[in-house]
Amino acid sequence: xxxxxxxxxxxxxxxxxxxxxxxxxxxxxxxxxxxxxxxxxxxxxxxxxxxxxxxxxxxxxxxxxxxxxxxxxxxxxxxxxxxxxxxxxxx
Numbered sequence: 001x002x003x004x005x006x007x008x009x010x011x012x013x014x015x016x017x018x019x020x021x022x023x024x025x026x027x028x029x030x031x032x033x034x035x036x037x038x039x040x041x042x043x044x045x046x047x048x049x050x051x052x053x054x055x056x057x058x059x060x061x062x063x064x065x066x067x068x069x070x071x072x073x074x075x076x077x078x079x080x081x082x083x084x085x086x087x088x089x090x091x
Contacts, residue, residue, distance in 0.1 A: 010048050014055035019043055 007013045025038060045051070 011045065012048060012051035012055045014059065015051035018055065018058050 007016050023038075023041065025041070027037075046054070
């Protein structure tokens with residue numbers, strides 16, 4: 001089952017998503033957690049301008065992580081190529 005959520009006017013979707021992702025709640029069984037547990041969590045919500053600044057910061061950090069992940073992938077491919085040249089397999 002899935003619960004579709006919408007953001008109230010005046011809130012930044014990326015901020016709300018990051019806030020929800022930061023929640024430590026881990027369900028132990030299958031039940032309707034949204035109504036019984038999750039919807040009762042109290043969260044401090046800053047002004048919309050502050051939400052946007054926070055969300056933009058998270059987006060920037062995600063972009064940096066993606067860039068480094070791409071670099072790691074390229075370096076792993078480069079290493080693999082070097083190892084194939086250094087230790088060729090005989091046929």
